[in-house]
Amino acid sequence: MLIALKRIIKSGWSGFVREGGLSVATIFILVMAIFLVGSLFFLKDVSQYLIASIQEKVDVSVYFKSDAAEEDIFTLKEEITKIPEVKDVEYVSKEQALSDFTKKHESDPVLIDSLTEVGGNPFFATLNITAFQANQYGSIASFLEKDDFKNLIEKVDYYQRKSAIDKIFSFTSILKNSGIILAVILVILALLNTFNTIRLAIYSNREEIKIQRLVGASNWFIRGPFIVQGAVAGILSAIICFIIFTLICWGIGSRMEFFSPGLNMIEFYKNGFWSLLLIQFSAGIILGVSSSLVAIRRYLRA
Amino acid sequence: MIKFQNVAKVYPPDTIALKDVNFEVKPKEFVLLSGKSGAGKTTLFKLLLAEERPTEGRIFFDDQDVSRMKLSKLHNFRRKIGVVFQDYKLLASKNVYENIAYVLEVIGASDKEIKRDVTEVLEIVGLSHRVSNFPVELSGGEKQRAAIARALIHRPEVILADEPTGNLDPYNTADIVRLLLKINELGTTILLATHDKELINSLEKRVITLDGGRIIRDEEKGRFTF
Numbered sequence: 001m002l003i004a005l006k007r008i009i010k011s012g013w014s015g016f017v018r019e020g021g022l023s024v025a026t027i028f029i030l031v032m033a034i035f036l037v038g039s040l041f042f043l044k045d046v047s048q049y050l051i052a053s054i055q056e057k058v059d060v061s062v063y064f065k066s067d068a069a070e071e072d073i074f075t076l077k078e079e080i081t082k083i084p085e086v087k088d089v090e091y092v093s094k095e096q097a098l099s100d101f102t103k104k105h106e107s108d109p110v111l112i113d114s115l116t117e118v119g120g121n122p123f124f125a126t127l128n129i130t131a132f133q134a135n136q137y138g139s140i141a142s143f144l145e146k147d148d149f150k151n152l153i154e155k156v157d158y159y160q161r162k163s164a165i166d167k168i169f170s171f172t173s174i175l176k177n178s179g180i181i182l183a184v185i186l187v188i189l190a191l192l193n194t195f196n197t198i199r200l201a202i203y204s205n206r207e208e209i210k211i212q213r214l215v216g217a218s219n220w221f222i223r224g225p226f227i228v229q230g231a232v233a234g235i236l237s238a239i240i241c242f243i244i245f246t247l248i249c250w251g252i253g254s255r256m257e258f259f260s261p262g263l264n265m266i267e268f269y270k271n272g273f274w275s276l277l278l279i280q281f282s283a284g285i286i287l288g289v290s291s292s293l294v295a296i297r298r299y300l301r302a
Numbered sequence: 303m304i305k306f307q308n309v310a311k312v313y314p315p316d317t318i319a320l321k322d323v324n325f326e327v328k329p330k331e332f333v334l335l336s337g338k339s340g341a342g343k344t345t346l347f348k349l350l351l352a353e354e355r356p357t358e359g360r361i362f363f364d365d366q367d368v369s370r371m372k373l374s375k376l377h378n379f380r381r382k383i384g385v386v387f388q389d390y391k392l393l394a395s396k397n398v399y400e401n402i403a404y405v406l407e408v409i410g411a412s413d414k415e416i417k418r419d420v421t422e423v424l425e426i427v428g429l430s431h432r433v434s435n436f437p438v439e440l441s442g443g444e445k446q447r448a449a450i451a452r453a454l455i456h457r458p459e460v461i462l463a464d465e466p467t468g469n470l471d472p473y474n475t476a477d478i479v480r481l482l483l484k485i486n487e488l489g490t491t492i493l494l495a496t497h498d499k500e501l502i503n504s505l506e507k508r509v510i511t512l513d514g515g516r517i518i519r520d521e522e523k524g525r526f527t528f
Contacts, residue, residue, distance in 0.1 A: 007407050018395055211391045214353060215452070216381035217408045301373070 012228025134169030234288030309359035384453035
């Protein structure tokens, strides 16, 4: 048994080396397939981060009347926090709002002058409320429209922002779903492509397989070296893919932060290192071995 | 040992390769199969090796029905037979040494036995200087000698040789025939298909003559006849 295994591995390796051209072609296709699988896994995390950061920017603001007492606002804040749909509530006082505005527009004399002209502090104290889901903003808004708060609240900007909120959430949901569909299609294409390449490689060996059968080789003794070749191609492809991935992530690095703060590819790479390694190696070996197994089946039947 | 019982082989739609073939071969016999090209000699070997199934009749090898043997048992059965194919059927991806060693690897011989036996048989067939060459680098005669070496390396019970001297010069032919006779003397049954008149006449062995897929003559110490 051990001696047969040793011979199968040796024969598979020498077949892999001797059929250099075919092996290179197989590795090339496998690298593309593994790279695709790895990228989809990697981009899943990146896109989830991007979607979450877009959704985080969505909130509704509650503007309080100028004479609303801060204690009443805090009491309301407490109550809002207790609503299960609410993810986060942030209080911005009148003074804070004025200071934020002045800081933001200090280089714009027109705006600063107009502020002086108005006199005093024209800003309202606000509560910025973030919900877990887009459809939860409606119920939060209706809670705030209760008569109990009428003398406290100037306005809730939910209805002005409703269409924008809905659009953002439907866009991110389309992005998620189409990403999944695209990933499935691409993985199927990669699998078919890999299978076809290995099938062609084995097809070119069909005469040899026939001879091996005629001189008394068992099916496993014939199949074994092809499985070894598939596994070797898979492992080498995974190593190549891993190097490419590392170089790309290091190359891009923190440049993606331009699109979204905190989007650092090196961080994503470090966090997903082991999963990525596992996915690429298992994808390589499974693709190589299973394609060989399926492709050789038909030649071992007669 | 080998028994053909009313065997027929028809290739669709209606090409008759063999018809009403009946004969028996005893252990340690040396049988020559003679006949023109297309007479059915190669088909007969293919059926005996279960490379193809007969359309009618049954073929027995040591009381095993070869024509109905399960696929899973074929490899063990084929290890009992050494074959010199007319078109050599050497493994193109392996060199001469590996081609011959492959048969021993298949049956699970040790590395030491393989090295000893392959070296010896390569010397016998005169290919010691070609061990590292691949089939594509060999002449017709060398390929034939490599095929002969592969057929006898594992000391099979039967050797089927399909025109084994077809590409050899008279000197090599005499050597190979001597070798086959020697192997036969040591107890291996030999079935040799040939249309070499001189070879058939010189051997004075049993000759089965085929014509159009039928056995037209089966004679002890037969001679080549049209």
